[in-house]
Amino acid sequence: MPDFCGLELAHPIVNGSGTFDAIAARRAFGDELDAAFPFSAFVSKTITLAPREGNPPPRLWEAAGGLLNSIGLPNKGLEGYLAEDLPELARLPVPLITNVMGSTVEEVAALVEALGEREEVAAIELNVSCPNVRTGLDLGADAAELGRVLRAVRPLTATPLIVKLTPNTADVASVAAAAEEAGADAVSLINTLRGMAMQPGRAGRPWLGARTGGLSGPAVRHVALAQVAAVASRVAVPVVGMGGVTSGRDALELLHAGATLVAVGTESFRDPAAGRRISGELSELAANRPFVSEV
Amino acid sequence: MPDFCGLELAHPIVNGSGTFDAIAARRAFGDELDAAFPFSAFVSKTITLAPREGNPPPRLWEAAGGLLNSIGLPNKGLEGYLAEDLPELARLPVPLITNVMGSTVEEVAALVEALGEREEVAAIELNVSCPNVRTGLDLGADAAELGRVLRAVRPLTATPLIVKLTPNTADVASVAAAAEEAGADAVSLINTLRGMAMQPGRAGRPWLGARTGGLSGPAVRHVALAQVAAVASRVAVPVVGMGGVTSGRDALELLHAGATLVAVGTESFRDPAAGRRISGELSELAANRPFVSEV
Amino acid sequence: MTANEPLGPYRVIAAADPAGPVPAAGQFFMLSAGERWGGGEGGRPFLPRAFSMLRREGDELRFMLEDVGPGTNRLATLEPGDGLLVVGPLGAGFTPGDTRRALLVGGGVGVPPLCCLQDELLAHRVETTALVGFRSATHAAAATLLRDPRVATDDGSIGHHGLVTELLERELDGAGGSERTVFACGPPAMLEAVRRLCVERALPAQLALESGMACGFGACFGCVVSLRAGGYVRLCVDGPVLDAHVLAEVPAH
Amino acid sequence: MTANEPLGPYRVIAAADPAGPVPAAGQFFMLSAGERWGGGEGGRPFLPRAFSMLRREGDELRFMLEDVGPGTNRLATLEPGDGLLVVGPLGAGFTPGDTRRALLVGGGVGVPPLCCLQDELLAHRVETTALVGFRSATHAAAATLLRDPRVATDDGSIGHHGLVTELLERELDGAGGSERTVFACGPPAMLEAVRRLCVERALPAQLALESGMACGFGACFGCVVSLRAGGYVRLCVDGPVLDAHVLAEVPAH
Ligand SMILES: Cc1cc2nc3c(=O)[nH]c(=O)nc-3n(C[C@H](O)[C@H](O)[C@H](O)COP(=O)(O)OP(=O)(O)OC[C@H]3O[C@@H](n4cnc5c(N)ncnc54)[C@H](O)[C@@H]3O)c2cc1C
Ligand SMILES: Cc1cc2nc3c(=O)[nH]c(=O)nc-3n(C[C@H](O)[C@H](O)[C@H](O)COP(=O)(O)OP(=O)(O)OC[C@H]3O[C@@H](n4cnc5c(N)ncnc54)[C@H](O)[C@@H]3O)c2cc1C
């Protein structure tokens, strides 16, 4: 029973933000889904202050051992989320983590404040893989900028705050340390790696509607392990590790690298019950094979 | 016949540094290799000032769609290279590009000066994926540091200088622009993505002798396309694109993204003649399918 | 996988699904091989692939597919007994609804959902006309899955020499043409032509679209198509069958 | 791929190689499937796999392999006619050299290079003694590839109940034991035991080692082993057969 920021979770497997829509899944698979919910906590797709349509299609490109996506964070906006989605998500049998993103301090503050008031929201995850208006870089690529934003919003709520780091940076451990220092209760990583695909047969034309996208899946698993290990050895707050997990063994490796929870993303696309399968594999591994622990 | 920094090359396919050892390959495959050399120029493994043994084994881990390596730049050092390897490499039927790395300005300067004097060396490639003594970060992760080093060494030789960028950075295009401004004649990318693998069955123990390594192969192809496109649209100097190329089609996509040459790395491991195959596929594509060109 | 048989250049594959819910015409399933999914061209396939249900016979689901890439290639070469991951039924299928005479229009691998639909309509004694287009007579083998189909081929090797939308136009211009409901599935260019025809004539029309899909159950937001009114819908949960009149256009991919 | 046959729990596979150079005992080849290399456990295999030549018969190369992971699994399930990429012969094999009586010591998938070597030695009328260890009698089926082998099994189900290195020790303690040259190939623990025995007794010994390899032709510097004198050598170009006396130890992987 992992304890994560005060939440008692049934097992260490949660979903990666934006890779499982519990409301749509309920429509597709019926109420049995809730009875055997694949994750020990549910992480929402990223919510922004104003509604977003997302990027123009195509939004998907299949890569060797992975997926490149340029979804572009379509969502109903804060109000729509609170009015329409939150009641539905509150019915889930597991705690709800709401993921948010803003491109200015003010936006982030408004999101954190509004969600912090809702007791249905067990924790807030802040997605910092968004271009920062001041620097042009992703907010999460720059330790100083991220610290500035966090110090401004941290006092606005008592709800645990998870910072979802971007992997597209030279030194993720320094960024994580800055987040911890500025008051983050946990960090999560990795988000997708920036990538691009070309339209078959059309010279120089990108395939994705947004030109570039983010790579996920087994292709990024070893990058995730390196970043999670680097971050976990640098910060004291709990780490949610993710990136390319497809099995209990993969999850265990992230736990051994220092993660407290492991998120499953792209693997759910092929197997919607992957979370449940992986948490089962994980307990089997723990039960059957006492691992030699030496670091 | 691509013109690259004044070199007239027979086709656009070269090798990635450290992924083809022309001297060992001659021993394995005999002199026919030279007769049908797979690349239009040969790029040496990275040479350092002093000899290096490289990292402790294991040095290889197979990933989904790729390879994680922690070879650690074993080499005979500058003197050994000049005395033993250069005469052998000068016999190759293609121009020789020598790749070097130093961890201080003085080291880089000594390497560039010594190699710049040798007419067997058609160009020098500077590998900047090495931790910088001043900043702790990779030299190539930091535009200002890289500019400083390049401005110091650029005047030391008239031989074309290619800067091999590191992909482990937030904004590779800015680093490329700094390299260009400081006098680089070309840039090459991507080098390997930082990654880690765990020892099967041993909790938290890294597999690689050096703990972390670098990811290459098809798993990184879309990251390479994004970085090459970003760099090519930012700098005017020629770009050598690489990362996960396994076919003429992959190579063409990098060319369309703005590369002048394409390097083949990991793919040569499975197919030592991959360079020749890929350049053949490339000319076939060019001949048979007039691509619609629109950007 | 319980069967894998050729049908002209296509394959009809079957999967045992004793416990699954009964799918409706136009619904689809996400399929992937239980083993060795991957390792094809470009290291693919990685994601599952969407296939419309062709028919459910007893405990068996049937699909018809064309080998066009690494995913369909792998599925086409599986053998009975090999593992197959089946997720579904998914999405919103056709809504036959009223009693207007049904015009089924399809082409190529767009035939399967129309077969299902025809079965359903015939069971409800609704009259149907089926118009189907193919590249050639060999491909037209798939027309045998339908009852009384009228066939068009690109090369004229069987049936009407030309596009199936020409047959459709003739039919709509004929007696009772304005009293039809159109149900269509096929390649984008065909569907776009059908959409235009039906929008021009203000005819009710339901189009079963395709789009790249990563998940098929609403999780990834990757499969969106644009609406005429602005905004996007996810094809896997709000479709794959959409009202022709709400669409901006049928996307080329 | 021209043949794929079981030999106990192993497979013996054959590949047509009409144009290739004639390999020497102890040399190896890098193999990979022509199609669908990948898509196994963890998305692997990706790199080619190293296999010692078992024998060359006519234009055919033969290999013996054990299915231990995604690469060997894929190769073990190929069928005659399927594409196989073959790179080689590679590396430095055994150097039979002198006329001292040869002691061949092997275990499991270490048998193939000893078969080759025995053929060569017998052709030069050098006497050989072959000692081979296996997990069980079923595995010991691979001993039939050798002439007059003496077998040890871990479970005692056939031959000596114990380690092959016990047979070796007995042989070295016996008459003429100090007049032997040892040629060995097998799992790391066995090779390390052989190395110690031969170093202690100052006996000439050549060990065919294994190591993870990415390329097999000296390109990647990934396959290094430590020398007693310090430094590393690449097993694929300076080995896989190395003099036992130059090694620091036989690495566990
Ligand atoms: C709801 C629905 C129902 C369907 N029903 C059927 C059916 O009944 N029968 C049938 O045969 N087919 C059906 N399809 C189509 C089928 O899903 C595709 O043919 C299949 O996914 C192709 O996969 P592939 O790997 O064989 O080829 P791919 O190469 O994956 O697909 C071919 C197309 O995908 C694009 N593409 C190429 N490379 C990539 C890449 N790396 N990433 C993303 N896109 C790429 C190109 O546009 C190319 O034309 C249906 C699709 C949908 C959405
Ligand atoms: C010169 C030489 C000759 C050989 N001759 C033979 C022969 O004649 N017959 C034969 O059967 N075998 C032979 N081998 C061994 C054979 O090459 C291996 O068994 C084979 O490579 C295993 O591949 P696999 O994919 O089946 O299993 P893998 O899972 O790749 O290999 C199993 C071992 O590799 C390690 N491993 C696991 N995962 C990974 C990973 N992701 N990356 C890197 N390492 C990993 C572990 O140590 C594991 O025990 C030889 C090896 C060498 C070097």
Ligand SMILES: Cc1cc2nc3c(=O)[nH]c(=O)nc-3n(C[C@H](O)[C@H](O)[C@H](O)COP(=O)(O)O)c2cc1C
């Ligand atoms: C289709 C898709 C949509 C995603 N949307 C979001 C999102 O809205 N917010 C976010 O923080 N991360 C998002 N991610 C990133 C994932 O949560 C996760 O960090 C990443 O995919 C790596 O994990 P994986 O390899 O297991 O998929 C998305 C990933 C995918 C593939």
Ligand SMILES: Cc1cc2nc3c(=O)[nH]c(=O)nc-3n(C[C@H](O)[C@H](O)[C@H](O)COP(=O)(O)O)c2cc1C
């Ligand atoms: C085994 C190995 C060794 C490498 N050694 C070097 C090196 O010495 N110097 C260097 O600049 N890059 C080195 N690289 C990086 C490659 O040159 C190339 O940038 C990278 O592998 C991406 O290309 P690929 O995906 O085609 O392999 C090495 C890569 C591999 C796999």
Ligand code: FES
């Ligand atoms: S395919 Fe994933 S949302 Fe439709």
Ligand code: FES
């Ligand atoms: S396996 Fe690549 S150098 Fe030996």
